[in-house]
Amino acid sequence: MGPENSFRRKFRCGTRERTNYTMDDRIVRYGELVPCKTAFIDAHTPGSDQKENFTIIGGGVSESPDQHVHIAIPHGFNIGAAGQPPKCRNSLHDHNTAEVFFVLSGRWRFFWGRWGNAGEVVLEQGDIINIPTGIFRGFENIGTEYGMIMAILGGDDAGGGVHWAPQVVEDAADHGLILGENGKLYDQKKGQNLPDGIGPMPIMQNEELAKRPELTTMDVVPNHVARYWDMFALSDRKPVNVIGKNGLLRDKPGFEVNFITRGSSNENQESQQFSSVLMPVRGHWRISWENGSTVLAPGDTMSIPADFKHSIVPAVTGEAALYQIVGNNDPAGHTWKAQ
Numbered sequence: 001m002g003p004e005n006s007f008r009r010k011f012r013c014g015t016r017e018r019t020n021y022t023m024d025d026r027i028v029r030y031g032e033l034v035p036c037k038t039a040f041i042d043a044h045t046p047g048s049d050q051k052e053n054f055t056i057i058g059g060g061v062s063e064s065p066d067q068h069v070h071i072a073i074p075h076g077f078n079i080g081a082a083g084q085p086p087k088c089r090n091s092l093h094d095h096n097t098a099e100v101f102f103v104l105s106g107r108w109r110f111f112w113g114r115w116g117n118a119g120e121v122v123l124e125q126g127d128i129i130n131i132p133t134g135i136f137r138g139f140e141n142i143g144t145e146y147g148m149i150m151a152i153l154g155g156d157d158a159g160g161g162v163h164w165a166p167q168v169v170e171d172a173a174d175h176g177l178i179l180g181e182n183g184k185l186y187d188q189k190k191g192q193n194l195p196d197g198i199g200p201m202p203i204m205q206n207e208e209l210a211k212r213p214e215l216t217t218m219d220v221v222p223n224h225v226a227r228y229w230d231m232f233a234l235s236d237r238k239p240v241n242v243i244g245k246n247g248l249l250r251d252k253p254g255f256e257v258n259f260i261t262r263g264s265s266n267e268n269q270e271s272q273q274f275s276s277v278l279m280p281v282r283g284h285w286r287i288s289w290e291n292g293s294t295v296l297a298p299g300d301t302m303s304i305p306a307d308f309k310h311s312i313v314p315a316v317t318g319e320a321a322l323y324q325i326v327g328n329n330d331p332a333g334h335t336w337k338a339q
Helices: 166-174 217-222 228-234
Strands: 011-015 014-019 052-057 068-073 077-084 090-093 099-105 108-112 117-122 127-133 137-141 147-155 177-180 185-187 240-244 255-261 264-268 276-282 285-289 292-296 301-304 310-314 322-329
Touching: 052 301, 077 090, 077 137, 077 322, 090 166, 099 276, 108 127, 117 127, 117 217, 127 217, 127 240, 147 255, 166 177, 228 240, 228 255, 228 322, 255 310, 276 285
Parallel strands: 052 068
Antiparallel strands: 011 014, 052 077, 077 147, 090 137, 099 127, 099 147, 108 117, 108 137, 177 185, 240 255, 255 322, 264 310, 276 301, 276 322, 285 292, 285 310
């Protein structure tokens, strides 16, 4: 590796300060991702028992102590991933803050609603979805090979965890997994039981369920989905703001998402006021800074400190596209609606 191995300085991450992180410490390579197969309550449920969860930046929302966290530096948002073989699905759930996915590989069906039948959309490599808060959502790999989707969750605590549809909790109990009210999983197949004084996580009741909207496909797709080739065309001269107050998908989730291609890349070294994250989806990208550089490939993730000058350009010829996630002062919370 280059001079970045010894490069150290004090960085501001969001609103907090951390010290002694090298730039190498801020890069997670696709081939070095550590999966967790016991991250959530549906880990034993047939049809969901082969999925892998990855916590890349931030603590994430895993309910398992087995989850490996690659970069614990607070950014104001979390970065994760889900990898699944064909026909494997993630069960219906919800979060208190934004949940954004883009497809790194494979073909994926996203579905939503109380029973998962209110609407659905199929996404392919590079496509992105900002799922509205307040609705249960799930996803399934409908491709023919192992696929991966990358995730962005709002807030340093990712909204405080996961809310599961009642039938998911009931199915999990039938297969030996119980979620405690402390947010931890207990596997009865391993002889684990709820500790004294800890009850099971309460199941959402009908009164609360009735308050949840059943959004149609027409409600979700035009306002919450952006397609790779549309963004690729729109970013021919400058980066496209995909998620933001004035973005293609209008929202204020506590971060913004930009889409950069060869035509909108910039050799000048510039900085962001807040921490940012770079995630290539196509091609190889060279990230350069004073006295150092590195090359990122699809599936790699790189954390950039606030106020840190760097350039982002394709490293080789050919198609190249990259997502940039940038923190801001907006609070993480429910999906924002313009007045």
